[in-house]
Amino acid sequence: MNLDIRTPIGLLFLSLGGLMAGFGAVTHFTNPDLYAKSLGLNVNLWWGLVMMAFGAAMFYYGRRGVTAPPSDQ
Amino acid sequence: MQSLAWIDYLIMVIYFAFVLGIGFALKRYMKTSTDFFLSGRSIPAWVAGLAFISANLGAQEVIGMAASGAKYGIATAHFYWLGAIPAMVFVGLFMMPFYYGSRARSVPEYLRLRFDEKTRGLNAITFAAMTVMSSGASMYAMAKLIESLHIFDPVMQSLGLPRSWIFHLSIVVSALITLGYVYLGGLTSAIYNEVLQFFLIVAGFFPLVYLGLKNVGGWSGMIESLEAKGLKGFGHAWQGMTNAENNPLGVEWFALAMGLGFVLSFGYWCTDFLVVQRAMAADSMTSARRTPLIAALPKMVFPFLVILPGLIAVSLPTPAAAPANAEAGGLGANEGHAPGIGIIPAKLTSSGEVEVDTNGKPVLDYDLAIPNMLLYYFPTGMLGLGLTALLASFMSGMAGNITAFNTVWTFDIYQAYIKPQASDKHYLWMGHFATLFGTVISIAAAYIAAQYNNIMELLQLVFAFVNAPLLATFLLGMFWKRATAHGAFYGLLSGIVAATIHHGLTLPAGAASGVKGGWAFVAHTYRNEMAQNFWTAIWAWTVCFVVTIVVSMLTRPRPDDELKGLVYSLTRHDVDRTLVWYKKPEFLGVVVVLLSVALNLIFR
Numbered sequence: 001m002n003l004d005i006r007t008p009i010g011l012l013f014l015s016l017g018g019l020m021a022g023f024g025a026v027t028h029f030t031n032p033d034l035y036a037k038s039l040g041l042n043v044n045l046w047w048g049l050v051m052m053a054f055g056a057a058m059f060y061y062g063r064r065g066v067t068a069p070p071s072d073q
Numbered sequence: 074m075q076s077l078a079w080i081d082y083l084i085m086v087i088y089f090a091f092v093l094g095i096g097f098a099l100k101r102y103m104k105t106s107t108d109f110f111l112s113g114r115s116i117p118a119w120v121a122g123l124a125f126i127s128a129n130l131g132a133q134e135v136i137g138m139a140a141s142g143a144k145y146g147i148a149t150a151h152f153y154w155l156g157a158i159p160a161m162v163f164v165g166l167f168m169m170p171f172y173y174g175s176r177a178r179s180v181p182e183y184l185r186l187r188f189d190e191k192t193r194g195l196n197a198i199t200f201a202a203m204t205v206m207s208s209g210a211s212m213y214a215m216a217k218l219i220e221s222l223h224i225f226d227p228v229m230q231s232l233g234l235p236r237s238w239i240f241h242l243s244i245v246v247s248a249l250i251t252l253g254y255v256y257l258g259g260l261t262s263a264i265y266n267e268v269l270q271f272f273l274i275v276a277g278f279f280p281l282v283y284l285g286l287k288n289v290g291g292w293s294g295m296i297e298s299l300e301a302k303g304l305k306g307f308g309h310a311w312q313g314m315t316n317a318e319n320n321p322l323g324v325e326w327f328a329l330a331m332g333l334g335f336v337l338s339f340g341y342w343c344t345d346f347l348v349v350q351r352a353m354a355a356d357s358m359t360s361a362r363r364t365p366l367i368a369a370l371p372k373m374v375f376p377f378l379v380i381l382p383g384l385i386a387v388s389l390p391t392p393a394a395a396p397a398n399a400e401a402g403g404l405g406a407n408e409g410h411a412p413g414i415g416i417i418p419a420k421l422t423s424s425g426e427v428e429v430d431t432n433g434k435p436v437l438d439y440d441l442a443i444p445n446m447l448l449y450y451f452p453t454g455m456l457g458l459g460l461t462a463l464l465a466s467f468m469s470g471m472a473g474n475i476t477a478f479n480t481v482w483t484f485d486i487y488q489a490y491i492k493p494q495a496s497d498k499h500y501l502w503m504g505h506f507a508t509l510f511g512t513v514i515s516i517a518a519a520y521i522a523a524q525y526n527n528i529m530e531l532l533q534l535v536f537a538f539v540n541a542p543l544l545a546t547f548l549l550g551m552f553w554k555r556a557t558a559h560g561a562f563y564g565l566l567s568g569i570v571a572a573t574i575h576h577g578l579t580l581p582a583g584a585a586s587g588v589k590g591g592w593a594f595v596a597h598t599y600r601n602e603m604a605q606n607f608w609t610a611i612w613a614w615t616v617c618f619v620v621t622i623v624v625s626m627l628t629r630p631r632p633d634d635e636l637k638g639l640v641y642s643l644t645r646h647d648v649d650r651t652l653v654w655y656k657k658p659e660f661l662g663v664v665v666v667l668l669s670v671a672l673n674l675i676f677r
Binding site for chain 2: 009020051
């Protein structure tokens with residue numbers, strides 16, 4: 001199969017994480033009351049960043065997997 | 074009160090765009106029936122492994138496990154630690170060599186190779202019927218949940234549609250999306266999307282558990298709060314298991330170990346084509362054997378992701394009585410209604426009264442544990458992600474059923490009985506067509522479930538009887554070369570009959586005779602339905618096991634050389650010497666077993 005699943009996973013998490021982190025960064029100033037229910041923690045910003053990091057790693061390994069010769073497994 | 078914002082919808086839309094996009098991207102690789110039904114046997118072990126648990130992680134599982142967590146406490150984890158892990162290790166180490174090595178394309182096809190046509194036919198037809206039915210039942214459950222949460226009411230309003238249409242719309246839209254990506258990319262598409270969904274579930278639920286635990290004061294704070302509410306023993310999985318009266322599950326250790334831990338769990342994980350198909354698609358024998366073992370690692374920690382939210386939901390302070398606001402367009406079903414426990418509300422009758430059981434206690438709607446937790450903790454944005462994860466789990470469960478159905482239909486029913494000698498192209502076409510009509514039957518089943526709840530309950534009961542003895546047939550088939558085809562077939566039939574008789578003679582406490590059991594006469598009363606289910610399975614398995622052996626001894630065995638690669642004692646066991654020790658399935662199996670023993674000791 002020529003489509004490495006890590007590439008779409010990476011792209012999905014990069015876009016969802018980016019969207020949430022961006023939204024979290026803006027609402028941090030415009031609407032901090034939003035985070036009263038999440039115990040004052042800006043989950044959009046922080047979790048968005050975590051998702052972006054995961055997405056970037058997945059995307060990197062997905063692309064490398066396509067171009068590099070097959071590894072030992 | 075809060076409603077969904079643009080960003081929540083946008084997250085859902087992006088996710089579904091990716092899901093369909095994967096289907097389109099894979100379309101050009103679907104050239105032969107092997108590509109479509111078996112992913113060309115090219116899936117790496119970790120991908121097959123994550124799909125292996127994801128296919129089982131339908132929303133009924135997510136919703137249901139949190140619900141039992143809220144009802145029984147951490148003992149629910151037995152469904153994972155006892156009810157899945159040992160079976161997953163067993164299927165990987167001992168059964169996969171025959172499934173994968175025999176080159177069978179489906180579980181029923183293995184039965185034909187090992188036994189005969191009639192055993193395969195019995196299994197294929199009941200399995201095909203059962204998969205579309207359960208896909209329909211899960212579709213119904215999803216539509217019902219979406220309806221009761223009122224999350225899409227504003228959308229319906231802006232479309233100018235009546236609010237009640239959300240039920241129909243949820244069914245049609247989810248069916249179309251699943252149909253779309255399975256039709257385009259076959260099993261590969263289903264597997265890839267299951268992996269995507271796996272990560273999405275983790276991303277959506279991890280913050281929920283984190284925030285919940287932080288809020289209730291960690292594990293110890295949660296247990297304290299539960300005990301203050303009179304819910305004792307919720308933090309222990311094994312306490313009081315010597316006697317059915319002393320633990321929240323209402324079963325004793327023998328029924329738990331034998332019924333859940335052996336017959337039901339091994340029966341599901343080792344013989345159900347829905348999960349085994351994922352491993353059959355793996356790229357090599359070693360990968361196929363590692364698939365269930367890799368799956369076992371996340372499966373072990375899933376209780377903390379799906380059961381814990383249920384416990385947190387009951388441990389939270391119970392909100393004071395408030396007027397019904399669901400009708401005012403607010404989010405959350407029955408939110409603010411007392412009496413409930415924590416944020417789990419009581420069920421309401423259609424007239425808006427609190428539903429009470431025979432003891433006059435309110436009946437709680439435990440299924441709302443997860444959705445209410447999402448609404449309780451997640452702000453706009455994160456809420457969209459959590460709901461998307463929930464919807465994704467509904468769909469991947471459905472897609473799993475559809476791919477298992479189209480394969481069994483095409484290879485074990487259509488090719489076997491309707492049109493045997495057609496071209497590969499024809500069967501590929503049939504696979505597409507079966508995907509289409511499988512989905513249509515599923516939708517019909519969802520409406521049957523909505524209209525005639527009893528018919529659905531009865532059908533699922535019949536399937537449970539049919540499935541209960543199957544494990545004995547496979548164990549004897551794979552590990553005892555003397556087992557004959559007649560033995561297998563009549564063993565299966567007697568097992569089914571035994572399950573039916575047991576059900577007809579026993580009843581769970583408090584239930585009325587009928588679909589719950591006891592329709593012949595009530596010879597024994599179990600403490601609850603779970604105990605009855607476990608014992609039905611134990612009886613069915615035992616009868617099938619004994620009858621298969623007896624009939625086999627009376628019938629002529631097949632010559633040894635016909636059974637090569639199908640039976641343990643007649644199969645050469647190639648050891649892959651090129652593998653590093655830590656990549657060997659055996660090593661992985663030992664690690665998994667040790668870890669799960671450790672978890673049981675910690676939460677004893």
